[in-house]
Amino acid sequence: MAVTQQLARVSVEYLEACRTRAEESSDGDHQWDPPAADSLDLDWAPSMLARVCEIAGVDDSRLAGLRRATDGGAVLDVGFLADPHIGPFGPAPAALAPFEVERVSDLVTGIDFQAALAALPSDDHAAGALIAAEDGFRGLRTYLTVHFDALREFYAEASKRGLAVVLWWD
Template sequence: MAVTQQLARIPQGYLAACRQSAAASPDGDHLWDPPAYDVLDLDWAPALLKRVGEVAGLEEVRLDALRRATGGDAALDLGFLNTPPHAIAPFGGTPTGLDASQVVRVSELLGQIDMPVLLTALPADEGEAAALIGQMGSITGGLRAYLLNHFNALRHFYLDAARRHLHVVLWWD
């Protein structure tokens, strides 16, 4: 089974309810189960997207937004989500997240990134481009299409989270 990055859009109240469930349960069951339409599987794209931004010379504020969109922030107390036997991130570190105000800012900055332009900074040869950003092996459908599809999904995910005033929780599973 591959370990991939997962994101979930959740209201603040949902996080509080999960925290309360974990505290009340004898085995720490937080009852984490966000609806499927509010979950995004970014596969292995996060590191590659950040590397494209670095290679293309993306401005630091937008590169930082891309890092935060895929790496979260440790400010939200999410350790209760990583307690066995109910850990949501059994193969990665403690989940991270962004609160609603951080989500709005990240969404605004992601909206200012022109990924097709950034992808032109990569070498034309698919193998050279993959090596430059650290991708091992081939990607079905091509590297650029893979990156563009995942970036667009990430941007739309954050746009919807910002519009709905939701938090975003990130973990590797």
């Protein structure tokens, strides 16, 4: 089974309820179960999306926003979600508070991803080698566009609804 990045949009109140359940449970079970409609599987795309933007010379603040969108933040403590319950692979779960989500959404929305993709070599093999994609990756630009658009829309909706975003690898 492949390890992929997962994101969930949740209210701060939901996170606090999960924290309380974890503290009250003998085994730390927080009963984490965000709605499927508020979840996003970014697959292996995060590092490739950032690499495309680096190569294209995307503005440093927007690139930092993209990285923050996939790395999380430190304002909300979600350590209670950690292994063995979710995210036993990779770094511990992280989260962005609603005010951070709004900022990240604005920065990511400001990235012209099609222009960034245009900075890559036209050959998928050569482009893939530059961004550390698996050798022989077919449909690379489509894959990257689908995942970038999904990330942008996910954050825009979270920002609009005043939600936090929790990230983990699973």
